[in-house]
Amino acid sequence: MDESLGNSSMDSIEVGPTSPRVLVTPRIPAAVMMRETPLSTKRERQAMTPRYRGPMPKIFKSQQPQRSILSMTRKDTTPQLLTPHGPQPLESPLYDHKNAQSFLEQTFKIDEIIGRGSFGEVFAARCLEDSRLYAVKVSIAPIRQHSISKYREAELHMLIPPHKNLVRFYRAWVETDRLYIQTELCEQSLQQYCLIKHALPEKEIWNISVDLLQAVHHLHSLDMIHDDIKPDNIFLTRHKICKLGDFGLVINLKNPNDVKSAEEGDSKYLAPEVLNGRPTKASDIFSLGVTILEAATDLDVPSSGDAWHQIRNGQIPPRFFVGISPILQDLIKSMLDKDPLKRPTSQTLLAHASMKRKIFMRSLYVKWVDTSDSLTSLFKWILVWCMAFVSVVFRPVAWFHEEIQNRRSEICAQFLNPHQQHTPIHTPENSKAYSESLTGVALRQAVPSPFDFSDDENPPHSQRRLFQSAPVPPFPSRLNFDDDDDEDEEQATCSSSNSSAIEPIGDVSPRFRRPVTSMVQRESTPKSARRLLSAYRPSPGLSPTTSNFHNPSFSHQDHQASGDGFNNNMSMLTDQERTEKYRRMQQTEQHRDWIDRANVVDEAPPPMSCPPRIRRGTRDLPRLPLNFNLLDDEPSKKEGGDDVEQKREDKKAAPEMRRFLRSNSKQLRSRTISFQGSSGDEC
Numbered sequence: 001m002d003e004s005l006g007n008s009s010m011d012s013i014e015v016g017p018t019s020p021r022v023l024v025t026p027r028i029p030a031a032v033m034m035r036e037t038p039l040s041t042k043r044e045r046q047a048m049t050p051r052y053r054g055p056m057p058k059i060f061k062s063q064q065p066q067r068s069i070l071s072m073t074r075k076d077t078t079p080q081l082l083t084p085h086g087p088q089p090l091e092s093p094l095y096d097h098k099n100a101q102s103f104l105e106q107t108f109k110i111d112e113i114i115g116r117g118s119f120g121e122v123f124a125a126r127c128l129e130d131s132r133l134y135a136v137k138v139s140i141a142p143i144r145q146h147s148i149s150k151y152r153e154a155e156l157h158m159l160i161p162p163h164k165n166l167v168r169f170y171r172a173w174v175e176t177d178r179l180y181i182q183t184e185l186c187e188q189s190l191q192q193y194c195l196i197k198h199a200l201p202e203k204e205i206w207n208i209s210v211d212l213l214q215a216v217h218h219l220h221s222l223d224m225i226h227d228d229i230k231p232d233n234i235f236l237t238r239h240k241i242c243k244l245g246d247f248g249l250v251i252n253l254k255n256p257n258d259v260k261s262a263e264e265g266d267s268k269y270l271a272p273e274v275l276n277g278r279p280t281k282a283s284d285i286f287s288l289g290v291t292i293l294e295a296a297t298d299l300d301v302p303s304s305g306d307a308w309h310q311i312r313n314g315q316i317p318p319r320f321f322v323g324i325s326p327i328l329q330d331l332i333k334s335m336l337d338k339d340p341l342k343r344p345t346s347q348t349l350l351a352h353a354s355m356k357r358k359i360f361m362r363s364l365y366v367k368w369v370d371t372s373d374s375l376t377s378l379f380k381w382i383l384v385w386c387m388a389f390v391s392v393v394f395r396p397v398a399w400f401h402e403e404i405q406n407r408r409s410e411i412c413a414q415f416l417n418p419h420q421q422h423t424p425i426h427t428p429e430n431s432k433a434y435s436e437s438l439t440g441v442a443l444r445q446a447v448p449s450p451f452d453f454s455d456d457e458n459p460p461h462s463q464r465r466l467f468q469s470a471p472v473p474p475f476p477s478r479l480n481f482d483d484d485d486d487e488d489e490e491q492a493t494c495s496s497s498n499s500s501a502i503e504p505i506g507d508v509s510p511r512f513r514r515p516v517t518s519m520v521q522r523e524s525t526p527k528s529a530r531r532l533l534s535a536y537r538p539s540p541g542l543s544p545t546t547s548n549f550h551n552p553s554f555s556h557q558d559h560q561a562s563g564d565g566f567n568n569n570m571s572m573l574t575d576q577e578r579t580e581k582y583r584r585m586q587q588t589e590q591h592r593d594w595i596d597r598a599n600v601v602d603e604a605p606p607p608m609s610c611p612p613r614i615r616r617g618t619r620d621l622p623r624l625p626l627n628f629n630l631l632d633d634e635p636s637k638k639e640g641g642d643d644v645e646q647k648r649e650d651k652k653a654a655p656e657m658r659r660f661l662r663s664n665s666k667q668l669r670s671r672t673i674s675f676q677g678s679s680g681d682e683c
């Protein structure tokens with residue numbers, strides 16, 4: 001028997017030697033099952049139950065929505081702003097009454113849902129009016145017409161004067177039977193913070209205690225009871241300043257109705273006397289004591305049972321207070337006193353000697369945070385205004401610069417061609433023309449632009465397309481005086497004075513191509529070419545060269561004036577004088593052609609030809625037939641009878657040749673020496 005009892009791990013035991021085999025559930029020793037104490041930390045609880053993710057959420061009285069409340073709201077009433085004097089129409093420059101969207105959707109940019117509670121959903125939203133972030137709490141259930149108590153949270157919150165340790169209230173409104181409360185946005189709740197960090201360092205516990213005691217003292221001094229102090233309703237800013245929030249259960253002791261209709265807060269943090277009575281200021285101190293205990297010891301606060309009573313009886317095992325200073329331990333224990341009359345008030349606690357210095361340091365920190373926040377916002381404000389100022393100052397400069405550029409383009413266009421519109425290359429117009437050329441529009445509307453300052457040989461693709469698409473008439477031949485109208489004759493006369501300007505591309509050495517030449521060559525019609533040349537017509541006394549193009553003092557008016565004088569002079573000539581003048585010009589033209597051709601040879605000698613310096617030397621020599629056989633005085637023995645006459649003539653010419661050779665012997669010698677190194681093609 002003993003043996004069988006001792007073997008507790010057996011699945012079945014035999015009861016009595018004669019009795020039939022009976023299967024009995026094995027008993028695990030009670031000492032194994034029972035814990036030393038029902039209290040444990042959250043970390044221990046997590047270790048025992050890995051799936052534990054914090055305390056159970058509160059049971060909601062109404063079913064929680066699966067979708068967001070916003071998607072369920074239908075706008076059928078105008079929003080009413082809740083004020084201490086009653087509801088008033090809510091107005092905003094961004095709000096449109098005719099728009100189907102709610103006021104929240106129209107005037108806020110909703111970032112995310114940051115929490116769901118028994119009351120409703122809480123959104124983090126940026127107000128479009130001031131670009132600041134807020135927390136907006138929207139009630140779950142539609143507020144019924146006569147259910148005034150639903151407005152309590154907003155009404156009480158707006159009654160509480162702002163305090164640095166209370167979540168700030170901004171406004172509340174009702175729309176489509178739903179209550180919206182806009183408050184200060186905090187980073188996280190103390191509950192979330194403790195779940196991550198578990199037992200907080202003592203320094204942080206003191207900071208939290210100081211902040212919350214000041215908040216509670218602020219409420220109590222207003223004869224108000226929070227009645228729901230717990231880590232879930234305490235919020236932390238990004239500077240770790242604690243703020244008490246969620247004023248849904250606040251009791252205004254001055255209002256008898258509030259006291260009568262007072263509800264219990266969360267049972268975990270409930271003072272024992274509230275079970276049989278009403279909430280008091282002391283019950284708030286108790287709830288605050290449990291909250292500080294939880295944050296300091298990571299205690300998994302029980303909501304009922306023996307553990308619940310154990311805490312209220314002051315039987316907290318010492319292991320929970322390991323590492324906590326005796327002063328803090330005393331503070332917590334005094335706040336958890338079973339007798340509410342023995343509990344210290346918020347005022348007493350704040351007046352404690354150990355508290356005073358901490359309060360002072362904390363207030364300094366809060367002021368520093370406020371100042372740094374103000375300075376940051378001021379700096380941002382200054383930066384924005386500086387940028388605005390810079391843009392205001394430099395915008396006219398940029399505009400002026402752009403105007404100058406445009407004006408320069410216009411002047412250039414007028415200067416080159418007063419009758420034709422100038423289309424600069426790098427302009428939106430040109431880009432448009434290019435894009436149109438790609439889409440085929442330019443093929444229908446193409447008007448060739450003569451003013452292309454790009455490389456003659458390799459114009460940009462856009463220009464090529466445009467030029468190719470344009471109907472290009474044949475270029476007028478040089479010195480074409482056959483045009484019927486006088487104007488054309490005058491233009492031709494002018495052009496003849498500057499032959500290089502109308503030289504066809506193939507005949508002119510690249511060195512002689514001037515900007516004007518390029519432009520004239522780009523002219524698609526003879527008439528426009530002449531018109532262009534008229535712009536460069538020199539005034540009397542000035543040489544008809546293109547140098548005026550580079551002369552800034554030579555304005556368009558000068559051109560006009562000089563052109564008119566030229567035309568007048570031409571019209572006064574008789575036919576004979578005119579013909580004579582044309583003949584002279586033709587001669588000059590031919591002479592220049594000769595120079596051009598020579599220069600073309602100079603610049604681009606064909607391969608295997610005579611070097612340029614030798615050609616230059618031979619250019620001055622008289623062009624005589626070089627028959628070196630004549631140098632020999634003796635007649636050839638092989639000569640026939642037919643050549644007798646020829647020989648006689650040669651003999652006559654021989655002295656002349658000798659004379660020539662004698663006079664030019666020096667040049668010929670150097671030329672012969674030079675020929676030894678060349679191919680002699682030229683010779």
Ligand SMILES: Nc1ncnc2c1ncn2[C@@H]1O[C@H](COP(=O)(O)OP(=O)(O)OP(=O)(O)O)[C@@H](O)[C@H]1O
Nearest residue numbers: 114115116117118119120122135184185186189246
């Ligand atoms: N001002 C705020 N800043 C940041 N988060 C907030 C703010 N207000 C509420 N929250 C988040 O929303 C959650 C629910 O908010 P709140 O406690 O006010 O709702 P509730 O309906 O009253 O819930 P409960 O009745 O359970 O307290 C909070 O736990 C918190 O996480």
Ligand SMILES: [Mg+2]
Nearest residue numbers: 117232233246
């Ligand atoms: Mg809450």
